[in-house]
Amino acid sequence: MKNNLEEDDKKFPKGHFVGMWMGIGIAIFSGLGIPLSIITENFSFIGIGPAIGVGFGLSIGQSIENKYNKEGRIRPLTETEKRNRKIILIVGIALLTLGVVAFLLMYLRK
Numbered sequence: 735m736k737n738n739l740e741e742d743d744k745k746f747p748k749g750h751f752v753g754m755w756m757g758i759g760i761a762i763f764s765g766l767g768i769p770l771s772i773i774t775e776n777f778s779f780i781g782i783g784p785a786i787g788v789g790f791g792l793s794i795g796q797s798i799e800n801k802y803n804k805e806g807r808i809r810p811l812t813e814t815e816k817r818n819r820k821i822i823l824i825v826g827i828a829l830l831t832l833g834v835v836a837f838l839l840m841y842l843r844k
Contacts, residue, residue, distance in 0.1 A: 745809040746802060752795035759791025760784050 767783035802808050811819070 745807050747811050747815055748808055749799070749811075750808075751798040751802065752792060755795030755798065756788055756791035759787035759789070759794070761787070763787030763790065 763783045763786045765783060766786065767780040770782060771777045771779040799808060
């Protein structure tokens with residue numbers, strides 16, 4: 735019984751459920767674009783699955799976050815969490831830039 739009370743009192747950092755459900759949504763809907771592209775013979779639809787997943791995940795995650803916020807179970811981010819999120823964002827942007835540059839170099843060589 736004590737474990738259930740401890741789990742009920744657990745507080746989550748701001749943005750926890752939004753990020754979690756966006757990841758779940760992308761994972762679920764990513765496979766949607768490939769069959770749609772094959773059926774329509776238009777491969778521009780490959781990216782539609784992750785986009786739909788982000789939309790669903792964002793809406794579900796935000797609704798859960800609002801519910802927990804009303805219950806007082808969402809806490810603000812600590813300084814360490816803020817710093818870690820900034821570092822992850824910078825690394826992600828750097829990797830995206832590196833991927834675009836590599837793609838352009840491969841494309842322009844032909």
